[in-house]
Amino acid sequence: MDIKLENVxxxxxxxxPMAVDALRGISLMIPQGSYTALVGHTGSxxxxxxxxxxxxxxxSSGQVILGDQVITAKSKDAELKSLRRHxxxxxxxxxxQLFEETIVKDVAFGPQNYGMHQEKAMDLAREMLQVVGVDEQYFNSSPFELSGGQQRRVAxxxxxxxxxxxxxxxEPTAGLDPKGQYELMSLFSQLHKEKKITIILATHQMEYVAEYADQVAVLEAxxxxxxxxxxxxxxxxxxxxERQLDVPEVVDFANQLAEGKNWSYPELPLTIQELSDSIAHQLKQ
Structure with missing residues (x-):
């Protein structure tokens, strides 16, 4: 589904007297199948x-359009329940948020809550656990016996x-070590590419924005x-x-390198591979 915000x-x-303006006049289009990053300092x-x-x-005013459903201040909560599944x-x-006695039961809880038959929900749970890289030997284990990284995969x-x-x-990688962060972001990228899932990422880590996003929305106040x-x-x-936002280390290094050697890039490199290719191209000239 396409997502559109109109003057939200x-x-x-x-x-x-305690009223606080949290969003002001937000208009944004998030196409189906896109990977959008939301960035901005705390409180943005x-x-x-x-x-x-x-x-x-x-x-409070304006509208959010999810697919063909329009959400306004007057929308009834009961009308929105079906949307949340999508x-x-x-x-x-x-x-x-994990709470069941086994991880397979925990994963199956959501589908069952939406009316799926128990057996089918358990089969789906096993499939999704395999998708996120949890070994079958742990399916009947308590989630609290797993490492923090594995618990996150179950969730x-x-x-x-x-x-x-x-x-x-x-901020899906909060609290994980660098290896765990890389594995998790790679998983989301795989889901985006293979299952065509629309991804919306809020993060302070600009390396992820550069590596994965095809659209960036910058928020301020x-x-x-x-x-x-x-x-x-x-x-x-x-x-x-000026907005207290960083740039990816690769971009910062690329700019410093270009300035020091009086280079210009056909397009700004965002990843290590792109920077490596750009350097190789410059050295051949």
Missing amino acids: NHVYNLGT GKSTLLQHLNVLLKP IGTVFQFPEA IAGVLALEPEVLILD GTLVKTGHPREIFADQAWLK
Whole structure:
């Protein structure tokens, strides 16, 4: 499904002296099958925006369009329940939500809650556990016997068992070591490519944005200040630094190298492989 936000505003504690404008005039298009990154420093509105995308919040004004369903301040909660099955969310530390006695039962819980027969839900749970790389020998183990990284994979399998069209990732690698972070981001990239799942990633780690996203939305103080391809966003380092945002290490190094050697790139390298190819091209000239 395509996702479209049209002039979305959100006010916490609306109509009270404690009212806070969290989102102001957000208009954004997220095409089906895309990989969109949301970036912005703490307090920029990323979390509030994510909660509109997974239908946990309704806009105070404006509208969110998910596929062919329009969500406004007047939308009834009962109308939104069916949408939530199509939009999976991986929160920070999702393993905290594990509760069943075995991991296969935990993963099967969501589909059963939506009416799937137990046997079919268990089969689906086993399939999703294999997708996220959990060995079959652990299927009947307690989730609390697993490592933190494995617990997170189980929690993600539970989200995938609902077979979402959209996967929302809210700082999904928080607390993992570099190897665990790489493995998890590679898994999401594989799901995006093979299953054509729309991915929306909120992160402070710009390396992930450069490596995986095809669209970046930059938030500041509840407003959308810029959108574009990562190459376009990271090309203006001064603009990013004014907003307390980093650039990927590869981009920073590429710019320093180009300045020192008086090089110009056909296009800004975003990954180590792209930088390596650019350097090889320059040395051949």
